[in-house]
Amino acid sequence: MSLPAPAGPSPSYERYAALPKAHLHVHLEAAMREDTMRQWCGEDGVEVPPLVEFPDFTRFLDAYGLLIALLRTPERVARLLDEVVADAAAQGVVAIEFASIPDKSAAFDTAEDALEFILPTAAAAGRRHGVWTGAIVSIDRGAGPAHALEAARLAARFAGRGVVAVGLVADERGNPVAGAADAFSIAREAGLGVVPHAGELAGPEEVRSALDLGADRIQHGVRAAEDPRVVEMLASSGVCLDVCPSSNVVLGVYPSLGDHPLPALLDDGVRCSIGADDPLLFGVDVVDEYVLAHERMGISEARLAGCARASIDSSFAPAALKRDALAGVDDWERTATLPA
Template sequence: MTNGALTDEALLALPKAELHLHIEGTLEPELAFELAARNGIELPYASVDELAAQYDFDDLQSFLDLYYATMAVLRTRDDFAELTRRYLRRAHAQGVRHAELFFDPQAHTARGVAFNDVVDGIGDALDEAERELGMTGALILCFLRDQPVASAEEALTAGLARRDRIVAVGLDSAEVGYPPSLFEAVYARARASGLHAVAHAGEEGPPAYVYEALDLLGAERIDHGIRSIEDPELVARLAREGIPLTVCPLSNVRLQATPDLRDHPLLRLDDAGVRVTVNSDDPAYFGGYAGQNFAAVRDALGLTEDQARRFARTSIEASFASRERKDALLAEVEGWQP
C-alpha cells in the first residue's frame, strides 16, 4: 500500500457505479480467441500472448485501430452476452453495483450484425447479473463521431425502438476534428424522445468541446472532461452547475492525455468543487477495471477515505438509476468499512 492510505481490498469493496465503460473495450485477448474460434474468424495473431502484446499503444488512434480490428469477433447475440457477462463479473468483484454501458452500434451494424442482437445480448447478461449478483445497469447508445451524421441518425432511429434497454445517447471515438456541434440535431431528437444525454469531450479535444457538449448537445454528464482544468471559467461552471465528469485515470495515461498519473487533474477538479467519478473506460486495453483505477489514483495522487467515499457517492447520484436504487446504493456506501 502506498501513502499509508486505503488498502486495495478496501477500494475493491467500495460500492460504486461505473458510468464510463465501453463494453467493446472489455474484450480480453482470451475471449477474442474463443469467439474467433466459435465464429470461424481468423485473427492476424498467432496466439493470445501475441494479441496481448498488441495492447500497447501510444495514442488514441493506434488504440482505435486495434479496438475495431478485434471487434470483428463479435457476431451473435450470444457473443455480446458472453462479453458483457465477463465484464460484469469482473466489475462486481471490484465493487461495481450499477453499470451504464456504452455500446457502438454503428461499428456492428456496418459488419452485418443486427442491432437487436447487440442490444439483446448485452441485455441478457444484465438480466443475469441482476438475478445472480444483485447488479443493475442500462445501455447508452454512442454515436461514432468520425462517421457521417446520417449514420448516427439511423442508429438513433433503431435505438428509439429499444427504450426498454437504452437510457441515453453518447458520443465517442476520435475526438479531434469532430466537435460535438456536428451532432446537435441528433441529440435534440434524442432528448425530445426522452433519452438522457452524455458526451465524450475534453479528453484530446479542447475545453471548447466541453462547452459545445453542454450548450449544444445538452449533455448531463461529460465523459473524460479532464482538459476542462485548462479553463478556470469552465471549471467554475462545472462546479456551479453540478455537471459530473466521468474520469478514467488509467485510460488517460495509456493514451497520453496525461502521460504521468501524478500530474492528473482529478483531485484538482475535486478540490475546485467539480463532481468527479472514477471509471475504467476500456479496461481490457488500459490495464485496470474500476477498483484498480481507484488504487492507481491512491498510489499516484493519494486518496483519502473521504475522497473515495465522495467519488463513489457521486457515481451513484450521477447515474440514471431510479431514485429507489440510488438510495439503496448510497446506503451501501455509507456502510462501507475501509
C-alpha cells in the same frame, strides 16, 4: 505512453472493491477478459492485439476494431455480457452503464437486432450477478450526421427497454460535439440521457460546448482544467465528469498520473465519477483506478467516497437502488480506513 500496472490483489484493492459504486464510463467490447480474448483469437486464427502500449490513437482504434470483430456470434456476445457483469459485481459495482455502437456488431444483421439481443441478455446477467445494467448507444462522431441521427433514433426506439442514454465517441479533433446537437435532441425527446465524450483529445472549448448542449454527464472532460471559467461552469452546474485517469495516461493526454488534473478538479468542486474506459486495452479495472487515485494521485478516501457517491447519483439507475447504494457508501466510510 504506458502505465505501470497496479500491483494486483492487496488490502487497498480489497478496500476499494468493497466500496459501492456505479461504473459509468466503460466500453462493452473492451471490457472483455484477456483470457477470453486470447481464446477467441486462437479459435479465429488472428493475432492478439497490443495491450496498454499504443503509439497513437489510431493504433488504439485498430485494437478496438479487432475486439469488435471477435464478437461474431450471439453466443460470444452472451458470454461477454455475462463476464462483464460478473466482473463488475466482483468490483463492488452496483450499476454499470456500458457503451457500444450497435451497428458495428459482427454478430447481427442490423443494429436493431443487436439491441434486441443485447438488452435482455444484459438484464438477465444483471439479475444473476446483482448488478443493474443500462446501455449507452454511442454515436461515432467521425461517421457523419446521417449516422448520428440514425443512432439517436435507434436509441429512442429502445428507451425504457434498457437503453438509458446516447453517447458520442471517437476522435474529437475535427469532429466537435456540437455536430451531434440534433441527435441529442432526438434522445432527449425520448427521455434518454446525453453523455458525450468531450475534453479528452480536444480542449476545454469542447467541454463548454457539451455543457451548452445540456449534457447530463461528460465522459472524460478533464481538459476543462485548462480553463478556469469552464471549471467554474462545471462546478456550478453539478454535471459529473466520468474520468478515466489511466486511459488518459496511456493515450498520451497526460504524461503520468501525477500530472493528471483529477485532484485539482475535485478541489475545485467538480463532481467526478471514476471509470476504467477500456479495461482490457488499458490494463486496469475500475477498482484499480480507485487504488491508483489514492496511492499515486494522493486523493483521500473521503474524496474517493465522494466520487463513488457522484457515480451513483449521476447514473440512470432506479431511485431505490441509488438510495441503498449511497447508504452503503456511508457504511463503507465508517469502517477502517487506509493510510492517507
